[in-house]
Each structure stands twice: as C-alpha cells, then as structure tokens.
Amino acid sequence: xxxxxxxxxxxxxxxxxxxxxxxxxxxxxxxxxxxxxxxxxxxxxxxxxxxxxxxxxxxxxxxxxxxxxxxxxxxxxxxxxxxxxxxxxxxxxxxxxxxxxxxxxxxxxxxxxxxxxxxxxxxxxxxxxxxxxxxxxxxxxxxxxxxxxxxxxxxxxxxxxxxxxxxxxxxxxxxxxxxxxxxxxxxxxxxxxxxxxxxxxxxxxxxxxxxxxxxxxxxxxxxxxxxxxxxxxxxxxxxxxxxxxxxxxxxxxxxxxxxxxxxxxxxxxxxxxxxxxxxxxxxxxxxxxxxxxxxxxxxxxxxxxxxxxxxxxxxxxxxxxxx
Amino acid sequence: xxxxxxxxxxxxxxxxxxxxxxxxxxxxxxxxxxxxxxxxxxxxxxxxxxxxxxxxxxxxxxxxxxxxxxxxxxxxxxxxxxxxxxxxxxxxxxxxxxxxxxxxxxxxxxxxxxxxxxxxxxxxxxxxxxxxxxxxxxxxxxxxxxxxxxxxxxxxxxxxxxxxxxxxxxxxxxxxxxxxxxxxxxxxxxxxxxxxxxxxxxxxxxxxxxxxxxxxxxxxxxxxxxxxxxxxxxxxxxxxxxxxxxxxxxxxxxxxxxxxxxxxxxxxxxxxxxxxxxxxxxxxxxxxxxxxxxxxxxxxxxxxxxxxxxxxxxxxxxxxxxxxxxxxxxxxxxxxxxxxx
Numbered sequence: 001x002x003x004x005x006x007x008x009x010x011x012x013x014x015x016x017x018x019x020x021x022x023x024x025x026x027x028x029x030x031x032x033x034x035x036x037x038x039x040x041x042x043x044x045x046x047x048x049x050x051x052x053x054x055x056x057x058x059x060x061x062x063x064x065x066x067x068x069x070x071x072x073x074x075x076x077x078x079x080x081x082x083x084x085x086x087x088x089x090x091x092x093x094x095x096x097x098x099x100x101x102x103x104x105x106x107x108x109x110x111x112x113x114x115x116x117x118x119x120x121x122x123x124x125x126x127x128x129x130x131x132x133x134x135x136x137x138x139x140x141x142x143x144x145x146x147x148x149x150x151x152x153x154x155x156x157x158x159x160x161x162x163x164x165x166x167x168x169x170x171x172x173x174x175x176x177x178x179x180x181x182x183x184x185x186x187x188x189x190x191x192x193x194x195x196x197x198x199x200x201x202x203x204x205x206x207x208x209x210x211x212x213x214x215x216x217x218x219x220x221x222x223x224x225x226x227x228x229x230x231x232x233x234x235x236x237x238x239x240x241x242x243x244x245x246x247x248x249x250x251x252x253x254x255x256x257x258x259x260x261x262x263x264x265x266x267x268x269x270x271x272x273x274x275x276x277x278x279x280x281x282x283x284x285x286x287x288x289x290x291x292x293x294x295x296x297x298x299x300x301x302x303x304x305x306x307x308x309x310x311x312x313x314x315x316x317x318x319x320x321x322x323x
Numbered sequence: 324x325x326x327x328x329x330x331x332x333x334x335x336x337x338x339x340x341x342x343x344x345x346x347x348x349x350x351x352x353x354x355x356x357x358x359x360x361x362x363x364x365x366x367x368x369x370x371x372x373x374x375x376x377x378x379x380x381x382x383x384x385x386x387x388x389x390x391x392x393x394x395x396x397x398x399x400x401x402x403x404x405x406x407x408x409x410x411x412x413x414x415x416x417x418x419x420x421x422x423x424x425x426x427x428x429x430x431x432x433x434x435x436x437x438x439x440x441x442x443x444x445x446x447x448x449x450x451x452x453x454x455x456x457x458x459x460x461x462x463x464x465x466x467x468x469x470x471x472x473x474x475x476x477x478x479x480x481x482x483x484x485x486x487x488x489x490x491x492x493x494x495x496x497x498x499x500x501x502x503x504x505x506x507x508x509x510x511x512x513x514x515x516x517x518x519x520x521x522x523x524x525x526x527x528x529x530x531x532x533x534x535x536x537x538x539x540x541x542x543x544x545x546x547x548x549x550x551x552x553x554x555x556x557x558x559x560x561x562x563x564x565x566x567x568x569x570x571x572x573x574x575x576x577x578x579x580x581x582x583x584x585x586x587x588x589x590x591x592x593x594x595x596x597x598x599x600x601x602x603x604x605x606x607x608x609x610x611x612x613x614x615x616x617x618x619x620x621x622x623x624x625x626x627x628x629x630x631x632x633x634x635x636x637x638x639x640x641x642x643x644x645x646x647x648x649x650x651x652x653x654x655x656x657x658x659x660x661x662x663x664x
Contacts, residue, residue: 040418042418043418046414046415046418049411050414050415144496145497146431159436235407236406236432236434236435238406238430238435240433242430242433244407245401245404245405245408291397294401298402
C-alpha cells in the first residue's frame with residue numbers, strides 16, 4: 001500500500017462513515033417522531049439484543065472479507081455450537097470445559113475450511129457453503145429437529161445475569177469490539193491481513209506466511225460464530241438447529257454496509273463494521289416498531305447495500321481517475 | 324465537488340425512501356368510537372409468508388374488524404425458520420407495548436423467556452398453531468392432532484367399507500405426526516376392528532422418499548388397500564407410487580394438510596381425501612382470546628390481572644375431497660389463499 005493509496009482509503013472511509021452516521025441519525029429522528037416507544041430504555045435494550053449475535057460474527061467476517069475471502073460456515077457453526085454445548089452440559093461436563101471444547105471444535109472447523117479451500121483450489125464461497133450445509137445436516141440429525149431444553153439450572157441462570165446492568169452477550173461484544181478496533185489499527189498481524197487481501201503475491205514475496213494467515217482468519221471467524229452460538233444458548237436456555245438461519249447473509253450485509261469491499265480484498269475497516277452493525281440493528285428494530293411490513297425490510301437493506309457498495313466503489317473509481 | 328454531488332444524491336435517495344415509508348404505514352386505525360382508545364395486536368409467526376400463517380392472519384384481521392376500527396393488527400416474524408430470531412421479534416414487539424400478542428412458536432422452549440417478558444410487562448400472550456406450553460402463555464388455540472388422525476381413520480373406514488389392510492406414512496418422532504398416527508390407529512381399533520394397520524413407514528417427510536417406500540410397500544404387500552400420510556408430502560408420494568404400479572384404483576390414499584399439488588391430485592381422483600385443519604378459525608379465535616385477556620370482566624380469571632380465557636381451544640379438522648372441490652367457492656378458497664403485505 002503506497003502512501004497515496006493509504007491517504008485515499010482513509011478519506012474514502014471517512015466519507016463512508018459520514019454517510020452512515022447521517023443515515024443512522026435520520027432513521028433515528030424519523031422513528032423517534034413516528035413511535036413514542038422507539039427511544040425508550042426498554043426498546044434500546046431490545047434493539048441491541050436483536051443484533052448482538054450478528055454484531056459479534058461481523059467482527060470476524062470483516063477480517064475474512066478484508067483478506068479477500070468470505071465465510072458462510074457461520075450459519076452452520078452457530079447452531080452447531082449451541083447444540084454441542086447443550087449436550088455437553090447435559091452430560092455433566094463443567095461449563096468452562098464445555099465452552100473450551102466448543103471453541104476448539106470451531107477452530108477445527110475453521111482449519112478444515114481453509115485446508116479444503118487451499119487444497120481443492122475452490123472459491124471460499126463454495127467451500128464454506130458446503131461446510132455450512134454439512135453442519136446443518138449434523139445439527140438436524142443430532143436433535144431430530146426439536147429444540148434441546150432442560151439445561152442445568154446453573155446454566156439457565158446465566159441468561160439473567162447482569163454485569164453493570166448488561167447481559168453477558170453485551171459484555172463479550174464490548175470486549176471483542178475494543179480488541180478488534182484497537183488491533184486493526186496497531187497490530188502487525190491485522191495489518192498483514194489488509195496487505196494479503198490487497199495483493200497476495202506481493203505479500204508472499206515480502207515474506208508474510210500467507211497460508212497461515214488465511215487459516216487464522218477462518219479460525220477467528222469460526223470461533224466468533226461459536227461464541228455467538230454459546231451466547232444464543234445462554235440467552236434462550238435452549239439449543240436448536242434452527243438458530244442462525246441466514247445469519248451469514250445478515251452478517252455479510254452488515255460488513256458491506258460498513259464499507260468493507262466485497263469485490264476486492266484489502267479494503268475495509270472494523271470501525272466501519274461497527275457503524276454498519278448499528279445501522280442494521282436500527283433498521284431491523286425500526287421495521288418492527290413502525291409496523292411496516294417486514295417484507296420491505298429486505299428491499300430496504302438491499303437498497304442500502306447497493307448504496308454502500310456504490311459509495312465505496314464509486315469513490316474509489318473517482319479517486320483512481322483523478323490520480 | 325463530486326463528493327458533494329454524491330452526498331446530495333444520497334440524501335435525496337434517503338429522503339424519498341423515508342417519504343415512501345411514511346406512505347406505507349400500517350392499516351391506520353380509524354377514529355372509531357369516540358371513547359375507544361387505540362389498540363394494537365401483534366401476531367408473531369416463524370416463516371412469515373407461509374400460506375398457513377396468512378390464513379391465520381386473515382382470521383385475526385376479520386376478528387379485529389368485528390370488534391371495531393380502533394383495533395389495529397399486524398403480522399410480524401422472521402421469514403426464516405429460526406426460533407432465536409422469532410424470540411427477538413417477540414421482544415421487539417413487546418417494546419412497543421401492544422395490547423396483545425399472538426404467537427406461533429418455532430419450537431417448544433426458545434421463546435419461553437421472551438413470552439415471559441411480555442407477560443411481565445402486562446401484555447397478554449396467546450399461543451396458536453405451535454405451542455410453547457411452558458412459556459406461561461395464557462391460552463393455546465390449535466389443532467387436536469389426535470382428533471385429526473381419527474378424522475382420517477373414520478374416512479378411511481367409510482371408503483374401505485370397514486375392512487382391509489392399511490399403512491401409515493410418517494416421520495417418527497415428530498410429535499404432531501405421532502399424535503395423528505395414534506389417533507388414526509386408536510379410532511380404527513375401537514370402531515373398525517377389521518381394518519388392520521400393518522405397516523408404519525418412515526418417509527422422512529419427503530415426497531420422493533415417500534414414493535420409494537410406498538412403491539416397496541405396495542410391491543411387497545398387494546393386499547394394502549389404504550395409505551394414510553400424517554404430513555403434506557406423503558400423499559403425493561404414495562399417489563406417484565400407486566400410479567407407477569398401476570394400482571391407483573385399488574388403493575385409498577388419504578393425506579394431511581394441502582398444497583397446490585394435493586389439490587390437483589384430489590381433483591384428478593388420485594388421492595381420495597386430505598384432512599385439513601382450519602388456520603383461519605385458529606387466527607380468529609386466538610385474537611378473540613387475546614382481546615378477552617386484555618379486557619378483564621368481573622368473571623374471576625385464572626390468570627389475573629388478565630381476563631378470563633380457557634387454557635386451550637382446539638379448532639376442528641375435516642376431510643377435504645375432490646368432490647368438495649367441484650364447488651367453485653370451495654376451490655377458490657384453496658386456490659386463492661389470502662395475500663398479506
């Protein structure tokens with residue numbers, strides 16, 4: 001990344017932030033006027049709860065997409081993790097050990113994803129879609145289609161634990177978001193992800209261990225999906241194969257609306273994803289709040305996705321033309 | 324300069340989008356009776372857009388209209404079959420403080436906490452179609468699957484003249500289907516002992532698999548005179564098997580639920596009947612119970628402070644036949660399900 005490009009990408013991202021912030025502001029004002037319940041404490045809490053699992057997974061997805069890949073396995077890993085956790089707990093495995101085992105399983109899945117991608121020379125879309133399908137099938141086979149409940153009381157109580165007035169899922173997200181935000185600017189490995197995504201050959205020539213980097217990116221994404229699965233099980237005191245259906249699409253949309261480029265790796269930001277997450281959470285809530293048919297929700301998110309892509313790609317084209 | 328243009332364009336797009344949203348507001352509740360305050364009732368389903376739930380919502384809308392135009396209703400819920408997403412929808416709906424909530428639960432347990440929160444907030448919750456029995460919901464309106472199976476058995480007995488060997492196509496383990504099979508077998512045992520259920524097949528709820536297992540069944544046992552499927556895909560599969568083996572004339576096929584494929588097979592006579600429940604009535608009743616729970620009377624209630632409602636109401640089930648579809652009004656009902664925006 002030469003100096004000029006870097007400056008441009010910074011400007012581009014800032015402009016993107018500006019537009020997103022404006023959109024968030026406008027939707028918030030419109031909703032506050034339309035519904036007396038929108039700005040109530042209980043709704044703001046629900047607004048965050050509604051999108052918290054996607055928010056967590058979006059952090060990992062941001063890294064995957066910046067590296068030039070995509071990860072659809074998360075829609076399979078989320079329910080898989082909730083089910084495995086539930087079964088372990090019901091078989092008297094201590095909570096900490098069960099969580100570690102689930103995270104380990106996710107890391108193995110992430111490794112398998114990358115190994116298949118590399119050895120079969122397949123597009124990550126194909127590999128991750130296949131793995132998600134396999135996991136969904138496994139979930140369905142294990143559970144026979146019904147939800148797992150009757151989890152140990154100590155686990156069920158976790159769902160109502162509040163730390164500083166916040167549920168466990170919020171605390172986990174805040175910690176993860178701070179780590180990602182900080183490291184994406186300062187950590188050498190995170191910066192290498194940008195480099196590899198932007199120009200794999202150059203990165204390889206400069207001595208970066210590209211394959212190890214890809215593997216770690218997929219392991220991070222898979223592990224965050226497992227975290228979301230564990231938190232979903234905690235939140236609902238149940239586990240089911242139905243959890244996480246289409247979560248992959250919601251997460252990818254969030255990342256793209258945040259300005260991370262789906263068309264070419266190496267460009268994007270964690271901060272943009274945080275804004276994209278806030279935007280999506282508000283949109284999802286606004287639709288239910290205003291009573292507008294949720295059928296329009298996909299139309300609107302789709303339209304904003306196009307707008308976001310136009311913004312990030314269009315500006316890039318303008319810049320290139322100028323230089 | 325270009326950046327300013329882009330920003331301007333963005334804002335213009337947004338402004339028009341929001342203007343559009345304004346127009347697309349939900350059915351405005353009318354001014355209504357002078358003293359009546361506005362009431363909102365939310366129906367929350369999984370797989371929003373499914374024809375079955377559209378029927379439920381149509382019933383709810385008509386029931387609401389019969390009370391008055393101060394009642395607004397809405398249909399909410401994810402298009403995906405995702406119990407956790409549906410639980411979030413219930414929480415979001417609760418945050419806007421509706422007068423009542425009607426919920427068809429994607430599974431038996433995931434929505435428990437969300438439903439509990441709504442009840443704690445003083446909002447009556449009525450379950451319908453798919454129950455979350457331990458959620459604390461005040462009442463449940465649905466189909467008695469045992470009775471559903473008995474309806475199929477009664478029709479089968481009439482069509483077979485009270486004797487013969489029959490089989491059941493089902494997905495073992497699925498609770499609703501197990502109940503239908505149980506109801507079918509028990510009714511025959513008690514009322515038509517000369518009809519023997521000789522085979523219970525697992526067709527995995529899939530039309531192709533159903534065709535495979537029914538072909539094997541009919542080939543290995545040509546004495547089979549009837550097949551009952553406990554779900555919507557079994558009867559089309561059984562009909563395909565009988566057609567291939569040229570046995571359509573010898574076998575009475577009774578299915579469950581309906582789809583456009585089933586309607587066509589009923590009209591052609593390949594399937595003799597299908598048992599249907601009444602989602603319109605289920606939605607209608609569920610709304611009425613939510614209204615009753617939100618408007619307590621002096622009758623003591625089992626769930627104070629909510630109004631008195633029964634713990635359960637079963638809608639009936641009936642046999643739909645090709646003959647019944649010759650009535651254009653009946654056919655129109657099944658061919659033109661209500662659209663929901």
